[in-house]
Amino acid sequence: MPQLSDPIRYLKGVGERRAKCYEKLGVDTVCSLLRFFPRTYTDFSETKPIMECELGSVCCIRGRVFHKQGEQRIRKGLSLYKVFVTDGHSDMTVTIFNSRFQYEALQMDKEYCFRGKLQGNLIRREMNSPEFIDPEKNGMICAVYHLTEGLTNRVVSGHIRQALELWGDRLEDVLPEQMKQQEHLCHLRFAYENIHFPQDAHALSVAKYRLVFEELLTLQLGLGLLKSRHREETAVIAENCDISGFEAALPFTLTEGQKQAVADGLRDFRSGIPMNRLVQGDVGSGKTMVACGLGYCMAQNGYQTAVMAPTEILAVQHFKTFSDILEPMELRCALLTGSMSAKQKQAVREGIATGKYQIIVGTHALIQDTVSFARLGLVVTDEQHRFGVNQRAKLAEKGERPHRLVMSATPIPRTLALMIYGDLDLSVIKEAPKGRQPIKTYLISGKKRERAFGFIREYIGKGHQAYIVCPLIEEGETEAFSVTEYAQRLKRTVLSDIKIGVMHGKLKSAEKEELMGRFAAGEIDLLVSTTVVEVGVDVPNAAIMMIENAELFGLSQLHQLRGRVGRGSVQSHCILVSDNPNEQTRERLKIMTQSSDGFYISEQDLKQRGPGDFFGSRQHGLPQLKIANMVEDMETLKRSQRWAKKILSCDPELALEENRGLKTLVSELFERGTQENG
Template identity: 55%
Template sequence: MNSKTDTPIRFLKGVGEKRGLLYGKLGIFTIEDLIHYYPRTYIDFSQPQAIASAPYDKPCAIVATVVAKTGEQRIRKGLSLFKVTVTDGVSDMIITFFNAKYTVDALKPDTEYLFYGKVAGRLTRREMSAPMVMVYDESQTFLSIYPLTAGLSSKLIQTNVTQALELIQDSIADPIPSDLRRRYELCHSTFALCNIHQPASDHALEIARKRLIFEELLVLNLAMSFLRTGSKTETGTKMGDISLKHFYNTLPYTPTNAQARVIAECTSDLCKDVPMNRLIQGDVGSGKTLVGAACAYFAVQNGYQTAMMVPTEILAEQHYRTLTALLSPVGIRLGLLTGSLTAAQKRNVKAALANGEIDFIVGTHALIQDNVSFHNLGLVITDEQHRFGVAQRLTLSHKGSNPHVLVMSATPIPRTLALIIYGDLDVSIIDELPKGRQPIKTYVIDLPKRHRAYGFMKKLLDAGQQGYIVCPLVEQGETDLGLESATEYAHKLAKQDFKGYSVGLLHGKMKPAEKDKVMRSFAEGKTQLLVSTTVIEVGVDVPGATVMLIENAERFGLSQLHQLRGRIGRGSKESFCILVSDSDTERLSVIKNTLDGFKISEEDLKLRGPGDFFGSRQHGLPQLKIADMLTDIKLLRLAQDAAAELLAGDPALSQPAHILLRGQVQNMIKNASI
């Protein structure tokens, strides 16, 4: 950056205070922000069409002069139209403008104009309605179209961008060193910025896009690497190989072949000189918790403590109960640390942890507080880890001497996204469900069929089974009066359709003690039907639950729907998921037709992009301005290679040629909170 690029946008000629506020709505506050606010698409004017041969089915550009204008015709109050006849010298065309007196008055008969829109009418009478109009300039072959806010047009943004580039282009310094640009065939940043906004040709645009995409992915990879620095140095917790026979003998079931394979991969890592950094991916219900328990047993037998960090208290409590059942028979002492414990309870847990009286601690973000210390931390496990930033995970690791790290996720992540999030992790996949599990049958229904679905659910409840009804919101009118409210809905169901049945309610605004009471009642079979928000998305395991109805299913991402569906089908009985929606049924058919979480995640990424894939920016990745991790996979791999090469020669990016790049990396870490 330099002093010119740091200039507030309001000081750019023609912007001022008022437009500066509008730019602020787009996240543009400085000239630097403006020149990196890239067009979302382009209109190509390079090959104007003749009026007679213009296509009917798609917008096109026509160069013509004005022959005649009609006066204003008032259609109704607030709507008037104007008709203008134009010619290209061979054929004529009638153009209709609506409420555009200023535009029509400005058209001069001796000037060539470019009209862009869809041509209609007959071969002998061609027409166009409400086209984009500009004075024809043979040198301008593209019009850049930007994401907009009210009060700013693409034309205005392009004008301001042109001014900004003219102001600073003599002083643009390229953050990518020249030798790296040559090796990866990248243009200079000045050429890239000029041609991303005002392409000289298709080829120039392609060159500019390649350069800017590569740069963005390079900075992202460097930022992630900076946060992981030190993870591959020698571990202070190298373990000795011990037998898991005693652990396996106490289990109430036999692990699947996939579980046994992944456990063996993990214990092999635990015996190495460098810390384990392994990701375990498995669909909902595949048994990742058992793998974590086996690794914890292995660590404890080697004299080390284990910590498991999870994103919510309800999930921490679920894991604590499950792990206690698995590990207490082999003498492992477990503890639970969450924010809702009393001050005295927290003091006791922390003291026991520091003294080595707790072998395995399960907790939320409370584990990374400064006053939490370990006697001998050797293994860190994070579950549903995309909900933590990398920095949070590293904070927990720093409480030990380079401990081993095991990452678990029930959210299948597309390989393209995993390349960034887990660039330095080995990956294990549990691709087998425990025996006895039956596939979940999924149906998509419209609102009129809802009561028929209720009847089906009641038959299952009468047979001693349990069910969920999931709603997107907590209180009526929270954001949209058209959506079902979990609170109101639960009361209505208990009084009407499910009168006489035990109906519970669970939502995120409840206190932890209240949630625990509700879930305990459901887990013990005292509650037959649980009405819930997405707080049950992860962790709640009730084998008796065999049916789930999801209201307003179109409001959820596909991966989230798959996670919710995973709360049923945990036992041996046939299970059913019913998606209620009057819209978006084509997208929902993806859920209906497959139980493969990885296929669903690929579709979800295509539909929503990485920025929204996990919802509410939970994945800890910054918003990318131009790169697309689904389509730019080749450049992503090249950028990873370049990042590794740079860091191998200059780990801190402290050499003069790398200072600008280092600044970009630090800005990304600061702005994205990764």
């Protein structure tokens, strides 16, 4: 009997070669093929007469083939075929390049729907290489998939249709009947058939709602299980939670938000249940001080704190911050990174194991099997979306259910954060530390670029540093500036005497860290970079951030980039450069000149652009969702969350037979997330 877990290569027409192509797309079994959801759809249902279509526009025309012209060889390797089509009133020429298969698929005197860009003049109309379907054989809405070399939409659709015919009856519908009735959820077989081969727009909508609901329910159940497991008792209980000595030793006063976040953590420490808390704050809001205060408390109770950062340079920065504050209080701090010598690592590891160090800061090096802690009480993870689920868990496993603190500098509206980080309690720091000057932000056109360069030169002349961010790396990619070509032009012209560094994602991690280290040390005056500089090092001397083609970034990303400056006492500036004439785009960018509140900016960004800037492809370290969208499907997310709470209140471990299928879905989703994020 065929199983959904069967390898995809056994499907007719797949074989070893195509199976390797599918593997690149994360598809290896029949089940993963059925869950390989379309990225978009081509709608052939709204057709227009030929003469009503605007020249240069993409449109859909229904027409009958009345004449076919044989192959014309233009040159070696290029041949074309012409097919003449009528809608009953006007004619159109369809040109097909290098595809005898498509040419022969169009039969004389048959009607087809053609979709493509209509070109020509007042008299003659034509379409080059349009998509087309036979309306008698196909649905009018056709799926479009993510592809790789060796696979086409037609091939993928054929394999999915075959899989549905052979395995469709084996799809297990695990959602409770009561839920399906109350939420108007269709049957699973109908959902899979109509997500891939929609009967019409309504059937597609019904299918998508069912599959989105199921995925979000699975996510919420998984987060609920994680949260309940973190609620097991812990031996790490802090009897002494007096941190007045820590506050008195600081050269500044904590903000109210910082004090509240610390108080939340101390309350968790006394509870006997492991803390699992997210401290979310705007750029530069002082989240590290919260971790510092809680680390101080752990040390007063005889426990160690481990702080894991995503890059070596960030780890060094955190180590310096913790050392500067805690070493004078006679707490010993250690740094453990991959680039240290074997001898240095061994010495640090011995100090960690014997309890010599109370605060240990490091990179992924902390989770290696060779590292053991004397008495681990608190695990702090910075920028948690940069780590996989299993990496975070592995560090916590080095203690006996230690407390966990996660820091994130991506401001997300509270309601959404509670949904995304459903397994975490939430502390929010709204204010910036005292003494920080708001960054002055300007929106200019390219005509004022030379003046901006003069402004940068003036600041560098006073001993400060600057960033210029460009959105693309390669030359010739749209009209956006290429970072390498841009930097070379600066070196040749206006800023020829300035020390310029160039950073982009194609550099190796070690090269990026070395470059960022030189910039932090003041050896580079101007860093021309792509967005790899977005999350990163504190360089108090950097006072200007200039962003080219600002319209290509989301507001949240612009806000993150702007937060790279304004870390010191000098007045800092952010210059957004855009020649985009679209009024809506300019209004969107003006929000940056009017507000420095990351939470307000994130709300505006969500309204205008959706979740792309927050959740990218990795969903902030959570399992990667296949079909649901955290923002567009917010209402469905809320409904699924209510059902998840209801189910878990009756069956906290999903141990009952009736919930066995749901538990399997949760395991599959979170195992996939661990593989993808780890």
